Amino acid sequence: MTTATQLTEAELDRLETLLDDPDLGDAMRLDEIQGYLCAALAGPVQIPLEDRLQEILGDESAQDSDAAREAKELLVRFAAALEASLDSDDNFPLLLYPKDESEDAPSDFELWCLAYLHGVDSAIEDWFDSLSDEEEIDFLDENLFPLMVLTGEAESAARQHGEEWPEGEELAALLRENEDALPYAISAMHAFWRAKRGATTVRNDAPKVGRNDPCPCGSGKKFKQCCGAAE
Numbered sequence: 001m002t003t004a005t006q007l008t009e010a011e012l013d014r015l016e017t018l019l020d021d022p023d024l025g026d027a028m029r030l031d032e033i034q035g036y037l038c039a040a041l042a043g044p045v046q047i048p049l050e051d052r053l054q055e056i057l058g059d060e061s062a063q064d065s066d067a068a069r070e071a072k073e074l075l076v077r078f079a080a081a082l083e084a085s086l087d088s089d090d091n092f093p094l095l096l097y098p099k100d101e102s103e104d105a106p107s108d109f110e111l112w113c114l115a116y117l118h119g120v121d122s123a124i125e126d127w128f129d130s131l132s133d134e135e136e137i138d139f140l141d142e143n144l145f146p147l148m149v150l151t152g153e154a155e156s157a158a159r160q161h162g163e164e165w166p167e168g169e170e171l172a173a174l175l176r177e178n179e180d181a182l183p184y185a186i187s188a189m190h191a192f193w194r195a196k197r198g199a200t201t202v203r204n205d206a207p208k209v210g211r212n213d214p215c216p217c218g219s220g221k222k223f224k225q226c227c228g229a230a231e
Helices: 009-019 030-040 049-057 066-088 109-121 134-151 153-160 168-196
Strands: none
Touching (some): 009 030, 030 049, 030 066, 030 109, 066 168, 109 134, 109 168, 134 153, 134 168
16 A cells, blocks of 8 residues: 655655656656645545656656656555645645745746646646636636736636736736735645545545445435445
8 A cells, every 4th residue: 555654755755866867858847846746645535656657757668667667656545645735734834946046036836837737737527627617717717817827817718818917016916915815725626626536535444335335425326326436
């Protein structure tokens, strides 16, 4: 079984080194990986593990290299710990790189958010096509808004429609506001999709649920038609 234990600093450093290996020239950076996984672990259906690993590590021809095999082991643990954190916390620490190597360089929120939106675009089922309730659609729009601001997509859309966009100190305040809101928005969307999927925590010593038994989430459906459908 995969442990949800957080990687140590030494293990995170090792993972970063592996991601820079020449055999993994198309691999994501660690900040991009966290952003992508936050979306891949959400949605109507979670992106399968093997698909996630291939997307993160890039070139399929490099998947069997020594660096890829070692990286996969760390990435599986990294994803498990991330999901456990998202399941339990209203706020979680973002892994952010500085925009440049200068002293006091600001954090690069843009790449993190772009990776998250890539995860949304890569979803097995479209996030919005699965919804019909306007309040739920508005909820997603509201919580995706910080990502749209921090990637510049909100500004592009506003200017395309001839709308004014903040500048100077007003823009700086808007960016700070959405940087602060981002972790809460990510957690809120994770909780939303987890509830939509009918996810439930089952103790390891609980009796095994049969495929035709009532689903333990309380939906009233058979297990095979509810939470068991994703297994």
